[in-house]
Amino acid sequence: MQFGERIAALAVKVQQQRGIIETEEATKNAFIMPFISTILGYDVFNPMEVVPEFTADIGIKKGEKIDYAIVRDGEVQILIECKKSPAGLKFEHASQLYRYFAATNARIAILTNGEVYQFYTDLDAPNKMDSKPFLILDMNDIDETLIPELRKLSRDAFDLESIVSAAEELRYIGEIKRVIASNFQEPTSEWVRFLSAGVYEGQFTQRVRDQFTGLVAKASKQFLTDQVNDRIKAALGEPNVPSIPRQELVASVTSEPVVEADLEPDDGIDTTLEELEGFHIVRAIVCKEVKANRVVYRDAKSYFAILLDDNNRKPIARLHFNRAQKYLGLFDANKVETRIPIQTLDEIYEHAEQMRATVQLQMAA
Numbered sequence: 001m002q003f004g005e006r007i008a009a010l011a012v013k014v015q016q017q018r019g020i021i022e023t024e025e026a027t028k029n030a031f032i033m034p035f036i037s038t039i040l041g042y043d044v045f046n047p048m049e050v051v052p053e054f055t056a057d058i059g060i061k062k063g064e065k066i067d068y069a070i071v072r073d074g075e076v077q078i079l080i081e082c083k084k085s086p087a088g089l090k091f092e093h094a095s096q097l098y099r100y101f102a103a104t105n106a107r108i109a110i111l112t113n114g115e116v117y118q119f120y121t122d123l124d125a126p127n128k129m130d131s132k133p134f135l136i137l138d139m140n141d142i143d144e145t146l147i148p149e150l151r152k153l154s155r156d157a158f159d160l161e162s163i164v165s166a167a168e169e170l171r172y173i174g175e176i177k178r179v180i181a182s183n184f185q186e187p188t189s190e191w192v193r194f195l196s197a198g199v200y201e202g203q204f205t206q207r208v209r210d211q212f213t214g215l216v217a218k219a220s221k222q223f224l225t226d227q228v229n230d231r232i233k234a235a236l237g238e239p240n241v242p243s244i245p246r247q248e249l250v251a252s253v254t255s256e257p258v259v260e261a262d263l264e265p266d267d268g269i270d271t272t273l274e275e276l277e278g279f280h281i282v283r284a285i286v287c288k289e290v291k292a293n294r295v296v297y298r299d300a301k302s303y304f305a306i307l308l309d310d311n312n313r314k315p316i317a318r319l320h321f322n323r324a325q326k327y328l329g330l331f332d333a334n335k336v337e338t339r340i341p342i343q344t345l346d347e348i349y350e351h352a353e354q355m356r357a358t359v360q361l362q363m364a365a
Contacts, residue, residue, distance in 0.1 A: 004147050006038050011139040014115055015343050024084040031114030032082050041155035042070055066100050076104045085114040101129035115139050121167050134171035140344055184220045192216050275304045278319045278345055282306050285352045289359045314362040331358050
């Protein structure tokens, strides 16, 4: 398996087992030791490479231990501190890492709960661990752009100087991406002011702020949708032309009462970015069977429907994301829906064949 494929395989395991992991030891055995061995490539059973319960007395602090130390050429290079899954990670959890970092030759420290890996180095002051990570790997939402940098820490491609030299750029890019993502979800006043200044020349009053807050949020969602659409069309080699107008497609539906209900104003309906991402995953899956512009969505209060030709009699799938437990709704030959619980959007890909079969049936009907 390639490096990225090994990460993806471990991510699937994490997503499948996270609900039954209750202790720190279980987290280490199920998630973190496989990460050290299969991803980073170090032999967890060789004390010359991986030292569990690593101890290095510091001043008056005696007997403190770090969960793992990775050794290369007789020197400690990476320190790893573990917390139980699914506990959240805070910098306070890294207090021992912080002290040990200064007492060893390690340049990389990792704080993890088996699901999220936070990588630290000493950008701000030599031999003093930074308070902010330069790289964050989330096994529930893998950023593929980080994989080449992560590989530099693996046993076979270890390149400490390269990753440390790139750490500052990685840290700031990561923080900027998180700020952008946060503002796309819920725009701050500063973000609204910045964007509205390019289109509105009047005074930025409270009324203007309130008006543009909604407009910025809506424009952000539409921008993301357009970007994903363009990438799908480019991948499929399709011309970037408008889809069939909704009114023309609705005219082909024979069940008038259902159509009227579906066309009622969307009062109280909030189409989320997660629903849109799920829609684009489904559309990318079934485009092997049908042109992408024939796959559309309709959002309702209780579910998010994905349809063929905007026809509510030709359902492809439904996303039930407006609840704590998310479900993917799939349809059989009789159009009976089965709801499958999912934790992440990536799990949609596991049902690709059934969705393609559903589209084939809908097209033949």
